[in-house]
Amino acid sequence: xxxxxxxxxxxxxxxxxxxxxxxxxxxxxxxxxxxxxxxxxxxxxxxxxxxxxxxxxxxxxxxxxxxxxxxxxxxxxxxxxxxxxxxxxxxxxxxxxxxxxxxxxxxxxxxxxxxxxxxxxxxxxxxxxxxxxxxxxxxxxxxxxxxxxxxxxxxxxxxxxxxxxxxxxxxxxxxxxxxxxxxxxxxxxxxxxxxxxxxxxxxxxxxxxxxxxxxxxxxxxxxxxxxxxxxxxxxxxxxxxxxxxxxxxxxxxxxxxxxxxxxxxxxxxxxxxxxxxxxxxxxxxxxxxxxxxxxxxxxxxxxxxxxxxxxxxxxxxxxxxxxxxxxxxxxxxxxxxxxxxxxxxxxxxxxxxxxxxxxxxxxxxxxxxxxxxxxxxxxxxxxxxxxxxxxxxxxxxxxxxxxxxxxxxxxxxxxxxxxxxxxxxxxxxxxxxxxxxxxxxxxxxxxxxxxxxxx
Numbered sequence: 001x002x003x004x005x006x007x008x009x010x011x012x013x014x015x016x017x018x019x020x021x022x023x024x025x026x027x028x029x030x031x032x033x034x035x036x037x038x039x040x041x042x043x044x045x046x047x048x049x050x051x052x053x054x055x056x057x058x059x060x061x062x063x064x065x066x067x068x069x070x071x072x073x074x075x076x077x078x079x080x081x082x083x084x085x086x087x088x089x090x091x092x093x094x095x096x097x098x099x100x101x102x103x104x105x106x107x108x109x110x111x112x113x114x115x116x117x118x119x120x121x122x123x124x125x126x127x128x129x130x131x132x133x134x135x136x137x138x139x140x141x142x143x144x145x146x147x148x149x150x151x152x153x154x155x156x157x158x159x160x161x162x163x164x165x166x167x168x169x170x171x172x173x174x175x176x177x178x179x180x181x182x183x184x185x186x187x188x189x190x191x192x193x194x195x196x197x198x199x200x201x202x203x204x205x206x207x208x209x210x211x212x213x214x215x216x217x218x219x220x221x222x223x224x225x226x227x228x229x230x231x232x233x234x235x236x237x238x239x240x241x242x243x244x245x246x247x248x249x250x251x252x253x254x255x256x257x258x259x260x261x262x263x264x265x266x267x268x269x270x271x272x273x274x275x276x277x278x279x280x281x282x283x284x285x286x287x288x289x290x291x292x293x294x295x296x297x298x299x300x301x302x303x304x305x306x307x308x309x310x311x312x313x314x315x316x317x318x319x320x321x322x323x324x325x326x327x328x329x330x331x332x333x334x335x336x337x338x339x340x341x342x343x344x345x346x347x348x349x350x351x352x353x354x355x356x357x358x359x360x361x362x363x364x365x366x367x368x369x370x371x372x373x374x375x376x377x378x379x380x381x382x383x384x385x386x387x388x389x390x391x392x393x394x395x396x397x398x399x400x401x402x403x404x405x406x407x408x409x410x411x412x413x414x415x416x417x418x419x420x421x422x423x424x425x426x427x428x429x430x431x432x433x434x435x436x437x438x439x440x441x442x443x444x445x446x447x448x449x450x451x452x453x454x455x
Contacts, residue, residue: 092157182412219268263398312338
Protein backbone atom coordinates (compact mmCIF):
# COMPACT_ATOMS: atom_id res chain seq x y z
CA UNK A 1 0.00 0.00 0.00
CA UNK A 2 1.48 3.37 -1.03
CA UNK A 3 1.67 6.37 1.31
CA UNK A 4 -1.42 8.12 -0.06
CA UNK A 5 -3.57 5.02 0.47
CA UNK A 6 -2.21 4.55 4.00
CA UNK A 7 -3.11 8.15 4.83
CA UNK A 8 -6.61 7.80 3.38
CA UNK A 9 -7.25 4.52 5.22
CA UNK A 10 -6.02 5.90 8.56
CA UNK A 11 -8.17 9.03 8.12
CA UNK A 12 -11.31 6.96 7.52
CA UNK A 13 -10.61 4.80 10.57
CA UNK A 14 -10.07 7.81 12.84
CA UNK A 15 -12.71 10.20 11.44
CA UNK A 16 -14.72 10.47 14.67
CA UNK A 17 -11.63 11.23 16.75
CA UNK A 18 -10.51 13.89 14.28
CA UNK A 19 -13.86 15.69 14.26
CA UNK A 20 -14.32 15.44 18.04
CA UNK A 21 -10.90 16.97 18.66
CA UNK A 22 -11.63 19.74 16.18
CA UNK A 23 -14.88 20.58 17.97
CA UNK A 24 -13.25 20.52 21.41
CA UNK A 25 -10.50 22.94 20.36
CA UNK A 26 -12.87 25.32 18.59
CA UNK A 27 -15.05 25.54 21.70
CA UNK A 28 -12.21 27.19 23.64
CA UNK A 29 -12.48 31.01 23.24
CA UNK A 30 -8.88 31.85 22.34
CA UNK A 31 -9.22 35.61 21.97
CA UNK A 32 -6.67 37.99 23.49
CA UNK A 33 -7.89 39.14 26.91
CA UNK A 34 -5.94 42.01 28.42
CA UNK A 35 -7.77 41.70 31.73
CA UNK A 36 -6.55 38.11 32.28
CA UNK A 37 -2.93 38.56 31.17
CA UNK A 38 -0.41 37.08 33.60
CA UNK A 39 3.14 35.72 33.59
CA UNK A 40 1.82 32.26 32.71
CA UNK A 41 -0.75 33.62 30.24
CA UNK A 42 0.93 36.52 28.41
CA UNK A 43 -2.03 36.91 26.02
CA UNK A 44 -4.84 36.03 28.43
CA UNK A 45 -6.45 32.94 29.91
CA UNK A 46 -8.41 31.92 26.82
CA UNK A 47 -5.33 31.48 24.64
CA UNK A 48 -3.45 29.84 27.53
CA UNK A 49 -6.33 27.37 27.94
CA UNK A 50 -6.13 26.46 24.27
CA UNK A 51 -2.38 25.89 24.52
CA UNK A 52 -2.85 23.78 27.67
CA UNK A 53 -5.48 21.66 25.91
CA UNK A 54 -3.09 20.97 23.01
CA UNK A 55 -0.21 20.12 25.33
CA UNK A 56 -2.30 17.71 27.39
CA UNK A 57 -3.48 15.95 24.24
CA UNK A 58 0.06 15.66 22.85
CA UNK A 59 1.44 14.43 26.19
CA UNK A 60 -1.23 11.72 26.28
CA UNK A 61 -0.25 10.65 22.76
CA UNK A 62 3.39 10.26 23.73
CA UNK A 63 4.96 13.32 22.10
CA UNK A 64 7.79 15.41 23.46
CA UNK A 65 6.28 18.83 24.30
CA UNK A 66 7.48 22.17 25.60
CA UNK A 67 5.43 25.22 26.57
CA UNK A 68 7.79 28.20 26.73
CA UNK A 69 6.31 30.79 29.12
CA UNK A 70 2.95 30.69 27.36
CA UNK A 71 4.47 32.16 24.19
CA UNK A 72 4.40 28.98 22.13
CA UNK A 73 4.01 25.23 22.37
CA UNK A 74 6.40 22.79 20.66
CA UNK A 75 5.20 19.27 19.85
CA UNK A 76 8.10 17.28 18.42
CA UNK A 77 8.61 14.03 16.56
CA UNK A 78 12.37 13.29 16.53
CA UNK A 79 14.32 12.11 13.50
CA UNK A 80 15.18 8.44 13.20
CA UNK A 81 18.83 9.24 13.90
CA UNK A 82 20.32 12.14 15.84
CA UNK A 83 20.52 15.27 13.67
CA UNK A 84 20.22 19.05 13.89
CA UNK A 85 18.08 19.17 10.73
CA UNK A 86 14.57 20.39 11.47
CA UNK A 87 11.26 21.02 9.76
CA UNK A 88 8.80 23.33 11.53
CA UNK A 89 5.06 23.43 10.86
CA UNK A 90 3.85 26.61 12.54
CA UNK A 91 0.31 27.71 13.37
CA UNK A 92 -1.46 29.94 15.85
CA UNK A 93 -3.95 29.36 18.62
CA UNK A 94 -5.25 32.94 18.87
CA UNK A 95 -8.25 34.16 16.88
CA UNK A 96 -9.64 37.60 16.09
CA UNK A 97 -12.55 39.19 17.92
CA UNK A 98 -16.01 37.84 17.18
CA UNK A 99 -17.90 40.93 15.96
CA UNK A 100 -21.60 41.12 15.07
CA UNK A 101 -23.83 39.25 12.64
CA UNK A 102 -23.36 35.63 13.72
CA UNK A 103 -26.17 33.12 13.22
CA UNK A 104 -24.28 30.50 15.26
CA UNK A 105 -22.51 30.60 18.60
CA UNK A 106 -18.92 31.62 17.64
CA UNK A 107 -17.55 29.12 20.14
CA UNK A 108 -20.31 26.54 19.93
CA UNK A 109 -18.62 24.56 17.13
CA UNK A 110 -22.02 23.58 15.79
CA UNK A 111 -22.15 21.18 12.84
CA UNK A 112 -24.86 21.90 10.28
CA UNK A 113 -24.72 19.55 7.32
CA UNK A 114 -21.04 19.38 6.39
CA UNK A 115 -20.23 22.79 7.87
CA UNK A 116 -18.60 23.27 11.27
CA UNK A 117 -19.23 26.84 12.47
CA UNK A 118 -16.86 28.59 14.86
CA UNK A 119 -14.40 31.45 15.13
CA UNK A 120 -11.07 29.95 14.12
CA UNK A 121 -12.55 27.37 11.74
CA UNK A 122 -10.67 28.92 8.82
CA UNK A 123 -8.11 31.06 10.68
CA UNK A 124 -6.65 28.80 11.90
CA UNK A 125 -7.48 26.38 14.70
CA UNK A 126 -8.76 23.67 12.35
CA UNK A 127 -5.43 23.83 10.50
CA UNK A 128 -3.55 23.60 13.81
CA UNK A 129 -5.57 20.58 14.86
CA UNK A 130 -5.19 18.83 11.49
CA UNK A 131 -1.45 19.52 11.59
CA UNK A 132 -1.34 17.80 14.96
CA UNK A 133 -3.34 14.87 13.59
CA UNK A 134 -0.82 14.64 10.71
CA UNK A 135 2.00 14.47 13.26
CA UNK A 136 0.15 11.69 15.10
CA UNK A 137 -0.46 9.80 11.86
CA UNK A 138 3.23 10.00 10.90
CA UNK A 139 4.21 8.81 14.38
CA UNK A 140 1.94 5.79 14.07
CA UNK A 141 3.26 4.94 10.58
CA UNK A 142 6.78 4.68 12.06
CA UNK A 143 8.52 6.12 9.00
CA UNK A 144 12.23 6.85 8.65
CA UNK A 145 12.70 10.59 9.23
CA UNK A 146 15.89 12.44 8.26
CA UNK A 147 14.78 15.66 9.99
CA UNK A 148 13.26 16.41 13.36
CA UNK A 149 9.62 17.40 12.83
CA UNK A 150 7.96 20.04 14.98
CA UNK A 151 4.49 21.45 15.26
CA UNK A 152 4.89 24.92 16.77
CA UNK A 153 1.70 26.54 18.07
CA UNK A 154 1.95 30.30 18.54
CA UNK A 155 -0.29 32.57 20.56
CA UNK A 156 -0.19 36.12 19.16
CA UNK A 157 -0.30 35.96 15.36
CA UNK A 158 -3.36 38.17 15.13
CA UNK A 159 -1.60 41.02 16.89
CA UNK A 160 2.14 41.45 17.42
CA UNK A 161 3.90 38.21 16.28
CA UNK A 162 6.07 38.57 19.40
CA UNK A 163 5.45 34.91 20.26
CA UNK A 164 7.22 33.51 17.20
CA UNK A 165 9.82 36.27 17.16
CA UNK A 166 10.72 34.87 20.59
CA UNK A 167 10.57 31.28 19.29
CA UNK A 168 13.07 32.01 16.50
CA UNK A 169 15.34 33.83 18.97
CA UNK A 170 15.31 30.82 21.31
CA UNK A 171 15.43 27.99 18.77
CA UNK A 172 17.08 29.39 15.67
CA UNK A 173 15.89 28.84 12.12
CA UNK A 174 14.85 25.39 10.89
CA UNK A 175 15.97 24.03 7.55
CA UNK A 176 12.48 24.85 6.31
CA UNK A 177 9.04 25.70 7.63
CA UNK A 178 5.52 26.09 6.37
CA UNK A 179 2.38 27.47 7.93
CA UNK A 180 -1.04 26.17 6.82
CA UNK A 181 -2.48 29.66 7.32
CA UNK A 182 -3.36 30.54 3.74
CA UNK A 183 -4.52 28.45 0.81
CA UNK A 184 -3.24 25.91 -1.68
CA UNK A 185 -1.20 26.52 -3.99
CA UNK A 186 2.04 27.56 -2.33
CA UNK A 187 2.53 31.20 -1.34
CA UNK A 188 5.82 32.35 -2.86
CA UNK A 189 5.77 35.66 -1.05
CA UNK A 190 3.79 37.98 1.14
CA UNK A 191 3.12 41.67 0.81
CA UNK A 192 4.42 43.95 3.49
CA UNK A 193 2.21 45.05 6.36
CA UNK A 194 2.39 48.41 8.11
CA UNK A 195 -0.06 49.59 10.74
CA UNK A 196 -0.14 53.29 11.59
CA UNK A 197 -1.90 55.29 14.26
CA UNK A 198 -3.02 58.86 13.54
CA UNK A 199 -3.67 61.02 16.58
CA UNK A 200 -4.78 64.64 16.79
CA UNK A 201 -7.43 67.14 17.83
CA UNK A 202 -10.54 67.82 15.75
CA UNK A 203 -13.41 70.26 16.01
CA UNK A 204 -16.80 68.86 15.07
CA UNK A 205 -20.29 70.30 14.91
CA UNK A 206 -21.79 66.85 14.39
CA UNK A 207 -20.17 64.17 16.60
CA UNK A 208 -19.21 63.95 20.27
CA UNK A 209 -17.71 60.45 20.35
CA UNK A 210 -16.72 57.65 17.95
CA UNK A 211 -16.04 54.07 19.01
CA UNK A 212 -15.15 50.86 17.15
CA UNK A 213 -14.80 47.28 18.37
CA UNK A 214 -12.89 45.05 15.91
CA UNK A 215 -9.26 43.91 15.62
CA UNK A 216 -6.95 46.21 13.68
CA UNK A 217 -6.35 43.59 10.97
CA UNK A 218 -10.05 43.17 10.16
CA UNK A 219 -12.33 45.31 8.01
CA UNK A 220 -14.39 47.49 10.32
CA UNK A 221 -17.91 46.11 10.66
CA UNK A 222 -19.39 48.54 13.20
CA UNK A 223 -18.86 52.08 14.37
CA UNK A 224 -20.85 53.72 17.18
CA UNK A 225 -21.26 57.49 17.11
CA UNK A 226 -22.77 59.81 19.72
CA UNK A 227 -24.13 62.87 17.94
CA UNK A 228 -24.45 66.40 19.21
CA UNK A 229 -28.10 67.07 20.03
CA UNK A 230 -28.30 70.00 17.62
CA UNK A 231 -27.09 67.81 14.73
CA UNK A 232 -29.67 65.01 14.97
CA UNK A 233 -32.13 66.44 12.43
CA UNK A 234 -29.37 67.19 9.92
CA UNK A 235 -27.96 63.67 10.25
CA UNK A 236 -31.41 62.11 9.94
CA UNK A 237 -31.97 63.94 6.66
CA UNK A 238 -28.53 63.00 5.30
CA UNK A 239 -29.00 59.30 6.11
CA UNK A 240 -32.13 59.17 3.94
CA UNK A 241 -29.89 59.57 0.87
CA UNK A 242 -27.51 56.74 1.77
CA UNK A 243 -27.93 52.99 1.40
CA UNK A 244 -25.56 51.48 3.97
CA UNK A 245 -27.03 49.73 7.01
CA UNK A 246 -27.41 51.95 10.06
CA UNK A 247 -29.49 52.55 13.17
CA UNK A 248 -30.27 55.97 14.66
CA UNK A 249 -31.87 56.05 18.11
CA UNK A 250 -31.97 59.46 19.74
CA UNK A 251 -28.46 60.83 19.43
CA UNK A 252 -26.85 57.39 19.07
CA UNK A 253 -25.88 56.37 15.52
CA UNK A 254 -24.53 52.93 14.65
CA UNK A 255 -23.17 52.28 11.16
CA UNK A 256 -22.76 48.67 10.11
CA UNK A 257 -20.33 47.14 7.65
CA UNK A 258 -19.17 43.61 6.96
CA UNK A 259 -16.03 42.14 8.49
CA UNK A 260 -13.34 40.51 6.37
CA UNK A 261 -9.60 39.97 6.56
CA UNK A 262 -7.70 43.23 6.22
CA UNK A 263 -5.93 41.90 3.11
CA UNK A 264 -9.26 41.17 1.39
CA UNK A 265 -11.34 44.36 1.68
CA UNK A 266 -13.31 43.40 -1.43
CA UNK A 267 -14.97 40.68 0.69
CA UNK A 268 -16.10 43.15 3.36
CA UNK A 269 -17.70 46.55 3.79
CA UNK A 270 -15.93 49.19 5.85
CA UNK A 271 -18.23 50.99 8.28
CA UNK A 272 -15.58 53.62 9.02
CA UNK A 273 -15.29 54.48 5.33
CA UNK A 274 -19.08 54.95 5.32
CA UNK A 275 -18.82 57.30 8.31
CA UNK A 276 -16.10 59.43 6.73
CA UNK A 277 -18.10 59.69 3.51
CA UNK A 278 -21.24 60.70 5.41
CA UNK A 279 -19.43 63.36 7.42
CA UNK A 280 -17.38 64.79 4.56
CA UNK A 281 -19.84 64.67 1.66
CA UNK A 282 -23.24 65.02 3.32
CA UNK A 283 -22.63 66.88 6.56
CA UNK A 284 -19.83 69.30 5.57
CA UNK A 285 -17.51 68.22 8.38
CA UNK A 286 -14.23 69.84 7.39
CA UNK A 287 -12.04 67.59 9.53
CA UNK A 288 -13.45 64.47 7.82
CA UNK A 289 -12.63 65.59 4.26
CA UNK A 290 -9.00 64.35 4.21
CA UNK A 291 -10.04 61.08 5.88
CA UNK A 292 -12.67 60.46 3.21
CA UNK A 293 -10.21 61.36 0.46
CA UNK A 294 -7.45 59.14 1.83
CA UNK A 295 -9.49 56.05 2.68
CA UNK A 296 -12.46 55.86 0.30
CA UNK A 297 -10.52 53.58 -2.11
CA UNK A 298 -9.28 50.38 -0.49
CA UNK A 299 -6.54 49.94 -3.10
CA UNK A 300 -4.88 53.14 -1.95
CA UNK A 301 -5.57 55.72 -4.65
CA UNK A 302 -6.08 58.27 -1.86
CA UNK A 303 -2.53 57.58 -0.66
CA UNK A 304 -1.02 57.97 -4.14
CA UNK A 305 -0.62 54.22 -4.66
CA UNK A 306 -0.98 52.42 -7.98
CA UNK A 307 -3.83 49.90 -8.26
CA UNK A 308 -1.42 47.07 -9.16
CA UNK A 309 2.28 46.23 -8.88
CA UNK A 310 3.91 43.26 -10.61
CA UNK A 311 4.36 40.53 -9.52
CA UNK A 312 2.77 40.90 -6.09
CA UNK A 313 -0.50 42.60 -6.99
CA UNK A 314 -2.58 45.35 -5.41
CA UNK A 315 -2.03 47.25 -2.19
CA UNK A 316 -4.89 47.37 0.31
CA UNK A 317 -5.68 50.17 2.76
CA UNK A 318 -7.92 49.48 5.75
CA UNK A 319 -8.95 52.15 8.29
CA UNK A 320 -9.87 49.63 10.95
CA UNK A 321 -10.19 51.30 14.36
CA UNK A 322 -11.28 54.79 15.44
CA UNK A 323 -11.89 56.45 18.79
CA UNK A 324 -12.94 60.04 19.47
CA UNK A 325 -13.30 61.46 22.98
CA UNK A 326 -13.15 65.12 24.07
CA UNK A 327 -12.02 66.17 20.60
CA UNK A 328 -9.03 63.76 20.59
CA UNK A 329 -9.19 61.42 17.59
CA UNK A 330 -7.17 58.24 17.15
CA UNK A 331 -7.39 56.22 13.92
CA UNK A 332 -5.58 52.96 13.11
CA UNK A 333 -4.85 52.12 9.46
CA UNK A 334 -3.60 48.71 8.32
CA UNK A 335 -1.87 48.77 4.91
CA UNK A 336 -0.72 45.71 2.92
CA UNK A 337 1.82 46.76 0.31
CA UNK A 338 3.79 45.04 -2.48
CA UNK A 339 7.33 45.72 -3.62
CA UNK A 340 8.57 48.38 -4.35
CA UNK A 341 6.35 50.30 -1.89
CA UNK A 342 7.96 50.84 1.52
CA UNK A 343 6.82 51.63 5.04
CA UNK A 344 8.73 54.92 4.99
CA UNK A 345 6.99 55.94 1.76
CA UNK A 346 3.60 55.25 3.33
CA UNK A 347 4.45 57.17 6.49
CA UNK A 348 5.63 60.16 4.47
CA UNK A 349 2.42 60.14 2.43
CA UNK A 350 0.23 59.93 5.54
CA UNK A 351 2.14 62.82 7.10
CA UNK A 352 1.52 64.93 4.01
CA UNK A 353 -2.19 64.11 3.98
CA UNK A 354 -2.62 64.74 7.73
CA UNK A 355 -0.15 67.50 8.67
CA UNK A 356 -1.89 68.28 11.96
CA UNK A 357 -1.81 64.69 13.18
CA UNK A 358 0.91 62.64 14.85
CA UNK A 359 1.65 59.58 12.68
CA UNK A 360 3.22 56.56 14.38
CA UNK A 361 4.08 53.17 12.91
CA UNK A 362 3.47 50.46 15.52
CA UNK A 363 3.64 47.31 13.36
CA UNK A 364 5.75 46.56 10.30
CA UNK A 365 6.95 43.66 8.20
CA UNK A 366 8.45 44.25 4.75
CA UNK A 367 7.47 42.17 1.70
CA UNK A 368 9.10 38.72 1.50
CA UNK A 369 9.75 36.23 -1.31
CA UNK A 370 11.22 32.74 -1.70
CA UNK A 371 12.75 31.07 -4.75
CA UNK A 372 10.91 28.44 -6.78
CA UNK A 373 14.27 26.63 -6.97
CA UNK A 374 14.26 25.81 -3.25
CA UNK A 375 14.16 21.98 -2.98
CA UNK A 376 11.65 22.06 -0.13
CA UNK A 377 9.39 24.30 -2.20
CA UNK A 378 9.57 21.75 -5.01
CA UNK A 379 8.38 19.04 -2.63
CA UNK A 380 5.32 21.10 -1.67
CA UNK A 381 4.56 21.75 -5.33
CA UNK A 382 4.48 17.98 -5.80
CA UNK A 383 2.08 17.59 -2.86
CA UNK A 384 -0.23 20.16 -4.44
CA UNK A 385 -0.21 18.31 -7.76
CA UNK A 386 -0.98 14.96 -6.13
CA UNK A 387 -3.65 16.00 -3.60
CA UNK A 388 -5.27 19.20 -4.85
CA UNK A 389 -4.56 19.12 -8.59
CA UNK A 390 -6.28 22.39 -9.44
CA UNK A 391 -4.86 24.61 -12.15
CA UNK A 392 -3.60 27.28 -9.77
CA UNK A 393 -0.13 28.86 -9.94
CA UNK A 394 1.98 29.68 -6.92
CA UNK A 395 0.98 33.15 -5.76
CA UNK A 396 1.75 36.19 -3.64
CA UNK A 397 -0.45 36.93 -0.65
CA UNK A 398 -1.63 40.05 1.12
CA UNK A 399 -2.09 38.03 4.29
CA UNK A 400 0.71 38.19 6.83
CA UNK A 401 1.71 34.83 8.30
CA UNK A 402 4.44 33.46 10.53
CA UNK A 403 6.40 32.60 7.36
CA UNK A 404 7.61 36.21 7.36
CA UNK A 405 9.66 35.58 10.49
CA UNK A 406 11.66 32.70 9.04
CA UNK A 407 13.98 34.78 6.85
CA UNK A 408 13.63 33.09 3.49
CA UNK A 409 13.19 29.47 4.63
CA UNK A 410 9.41 29.53 5.04
CA UNK A 411 6.17 29.66 3.06
CA UNK A 412 2.42 29.53 3.64
CA UNK A 413 0.82 26.34 2.27
CA UNK A 414 -2.85 25.40 2.77
CA UNK A 415 -5.45 24.80 3.87
CA UNK A 416 -8.25 26.13 1.63
CA UNK A 417 -8.54 25.44 -2.10
CA UNK A 418 -10.90 26.31 -4.94
CA UNK A 419 -13.21 23.29 -4.76
CA UNK A 420 -13.26 22.82 -0.99
CA UNK A 421 -16.92 23.82 -0.66
CA UNK A 422 -16.09 26.87 1.45
CA UNK A 423 -16.69 30.58 1.07
CA UNK A 424 -13.84 32.66 2.48
CA UNK A 425 -15.11 33.59 5.96
CA UNK A 426 -11.85 34.29 7.82
CA UNK A 427 -12.32 37.24 10.21
CA UNK A 428 -16.03 37.29 9.32
CA UNK A 429 -19.27 36.22 10.98
CA UNK A 430 -20.34 32.58 10.56
CA UNK A 431 -16.80 31.39 9.87
CA UNK A 432 -16.90 27.68 9.08
CA UNK A 433 -14.96 24.64 7.88
CA UNK A 434 -16.49 22.19 5.41
CA UNK A 435 -15.85 18.75 6.88
CA UNK A 436 -16.03 17.09 3.47
CA UNK A 437 -12.70 18.80 2.68
CA UNK A 438 -11.03 17.30 5.74
CA UNK A 439 -9.62 14.09 4.14
CA UNK A 440 -8.01 16.07 1.31
CA UNK A 441 -6.56 18.72 3.63
CA UNK A 442 -5.27 16.14 6.11
CA UNK A 443 -3.79 14.07 3.30
CA UNK A 444 -1.99 17.06 1.80
CA UNK A 445 -0.63 18.22 5.18
CA UNK A 446 0.57 14.74 6.12
CA UNK A 447 2.18 14.07 2.75
CA UNK A 448 3.84 17.49 2.87
CA UNK A 449 5.40 16.75 6.25
CA UNK A 450 6.57 13.31 5.13
CA UNK A 451 8.21 14.60 1.96
CA UNK A 452 9.94 17.41 3.79
CA UNK A 453 11.33 15.27 6.63
CA UNK A 454 12.53 12.59 4.21
CA UNK A 455 14.32 15.00 1.83
